Amino acid sequence: MRRELIEAAVARIRELSGLRPRVCVVLGSGLGGVVDIVEDGERINYGEIEGFPRPQVEGHEGQLVMGRVGEVCVGVLQGRVHLYEGVTAEEVVLPVRTLIRLGAKFVVLTNAAGGINEGFEPGDLMCIDDQINLQGTNPLIGANEGGYGPRFPDMSCAYDKELREILDSAARAEGIELRHGVYAGVLGPAYETPAEVRMLRILGADAVGMSTVGEAIAARHMGARVCGISLITNKAAGVGKGELSHEEVKRVAAGAAGRCMRLLARAIAEMGKIV
Numbered sequence: 001m002r003r004e005l006i007e008a009a010v011a012r013i014r015e016l017s018g019l020r021p022r023v024c025v026v027l028g029s030g031l032g033g034v035v036d037i038v039e040d041g042e043r044i045n046y047g048e049i050e051g052f053p054r055p056q057v058e059g060h061e062g063q064l065v066m067g068r069v070g071e072v073c074v075g076v077l078q079g080r081v082h083l084y085e086g087v088t089a090e091e092v093v094l095p096v097r098t099l100i101r102l103g104a105k106f107v108v109l110t111n112a113a114g115g116i117n118e119g120f121e122p123g124d125l126m127c128i129d130d131q132i133n134l135q136g137t138n139p140l141i142g143a144n145e146g147g148y149g150p151r152f153p154d155m156s157c158a159y160d161k162e163l164r165e166i167l168d169s170a171a172r173a174e175g176i177e178l179r180h181g182v183y184a185g186v187l188g189p190a191y192e193t194p195a196e197v198r199m200l201r202i203l204g205a206d207a208v209g210m211s212t213v214g215e216a217i218a219a220r221h222m223g224a225r226v227c228g229i230s231l232i233t234n235k236a237a238g239v240g241k242g243e244l245s246h247e248e249v250k251r252v253a254a255g256a257a258g259r260c261m262r263l264l265a266r267a268i269a270e271m272g273k274i275v
């Protein structure tokens with residue numbers, strides 16, 4: 001547990017801004033543009049916050065943008081680090097933990113993912129109903145010091161039912177089709193083989209990606225309420241015909257960013273009404 005680093009990051013953000021976000025949003029690959037939902041945004045580069053891991057992957061910006069969505073104060077993490085970059089599971093979740101310590105009660109996780117469910121098409125948005133952590137690690141490994149949460153946190157409702165309902169009604173109001181499914185988080189960075197994708201389907205996964213599961217675990221550990229949106233950027237290996245590439249992932253993500261923005265802006269404004 002990196003308590004000192006987290007508390008130092010909290011103190012640093014308090015120095016740089018008077019805003020206290022109620023909702024933390026993490027923007028995944030190619031979804032950085034969704035930050036435009038923030039009004040009166042104050043930007044802090046991750047480099048200004050000691051201990052914040054700096055994303056190296058293209059399509060991940062590396063800044064915290066705090067401001068308003070409707071009446072709600074949000075902190076948007078534009079860019080995240082991934083385990084495959086060589087950082088630890090604890091480091092991956094440090095920014096999310098920091099925002100929760102700063103007061104965020106809700107965490108909205110977004111990612112780009114491959115569609116395993118045959119009914120999914122590139123460009124679809126999927127509300128994450130549950131997850132399978134196949135990353136071979138867990139951010140809670142090690143001493144459970146710091147008073148952030150229990151040793152053995154419950155994960156039976158990891159993705160909050162009320163928040164999922166808010167996402168559904170926001171999608172309806174915006175005329176956006178919202179799929180539902182289980183997200184499998186793998187280590188990467190190689191995309192899966194078709195045999196691995198068949199295995200993931202048997203395990204119950206509808207989508208696969210290389211992020212999110214650790215952040216959801218850390219957020220639940222701290223008692224925050226979590227929801228997530230996967231943007232299906234491609235059919236997973238063997239489900240579709242073509243080869244997989246990060247360029248394709250970014251291109252499809254850019255094309256769906258507008259829909260994702262409308263969905264999140266409306267849903268976050270609603271989250272502000274929960275007492």
Ligand code: HPA
Binds near residue numbers: 112192233236244
């Ligand atoms: N697999 C894993 N991660 C991904 C994929 C995929 O097919 N697409 C976008 N992120």
